[in-house]
Amino acid sequence: MRRDDRDDPFDDLFREIERMMNDMMGGNVDMHVDTDTPTGFGADTHVDMHEDDDTVRVIADLPGVEKEDIDLKCDGEYLTISAASDHREYDERITLPALVDERSANATYNNGVLEVTFDKSDESADISVE
Template sequence: MASKKKKSIFDFDPFEDMEEMIKRIQEEFDEIERQMMEMAKKGGGEVKTYGPYVYGFSITIGPDGKPVIEEFGNIKRMGNKPLISEEREPVVDVIEKDDEIRVVAEMPGVDKNNIKVNVDGNTLIIQAQSENKKYYKEVELPAPVDENSAKANYKNGVLEVVLKKVKKSSGKEIKVE
């Protein structure tokens, strides 16, 4: 009988361990779902299916070197309870360059004719609706923009909005009389 070799701390494989952890979590979710369905059926209750539920987050490093965490999806936190909305919040990246701001939003499954983009001051509002998907996001822009310069493009489920920054005046000397 072959004996198992004891693992050394140097034999640690984070990806293998992560895959095992994800597998265990999925098995636990499946078991909870199975138990809930059984309870609903035994209680004579009607089994309703809701969803899809979408929740995620992205982490980026801001210009000051600090992490910026942004949540997306259709589940929001309200105190200790989740609030589920029909509208999903798309994943959005805001890229600021010298003279422009580029906003990129992932919104698969909608037609470009069903997308509405509005600029209101320093806020970009993105809305879209298809037969079975709704998106809504208010994006705070990092600088004032020229609303008339806005251009939007939608391709392969990705919306890209480019806005020119308002040029700051270099100032003007006022002669005192």
């Protein structure tokens, strides 16, 4: 049996940690790891989210990635971070803690740390009852 044919001994551990994080975060954590890409121990991208009255800030660790290799997409509810380095591929879909105005996004990348800031969306419609 080759090493690639065996189950990763950390799969159950990572699934349990993800379940506990989802319980704590209200289901907002979506940690996807492409099982076809060898990523090694600690494969999930470290992502922090901060929310205040007007903004949402996402901070992600992407070591070894060049700024030009980062692709960000946002639909107001989810932020998708895709990037690649010589040793690893990142593909994270993150549920944002509040609806955001995706056109307000401001992203910076410095020393392996990506920071994306959004203004919260105030696009809610009043519905009149007749």
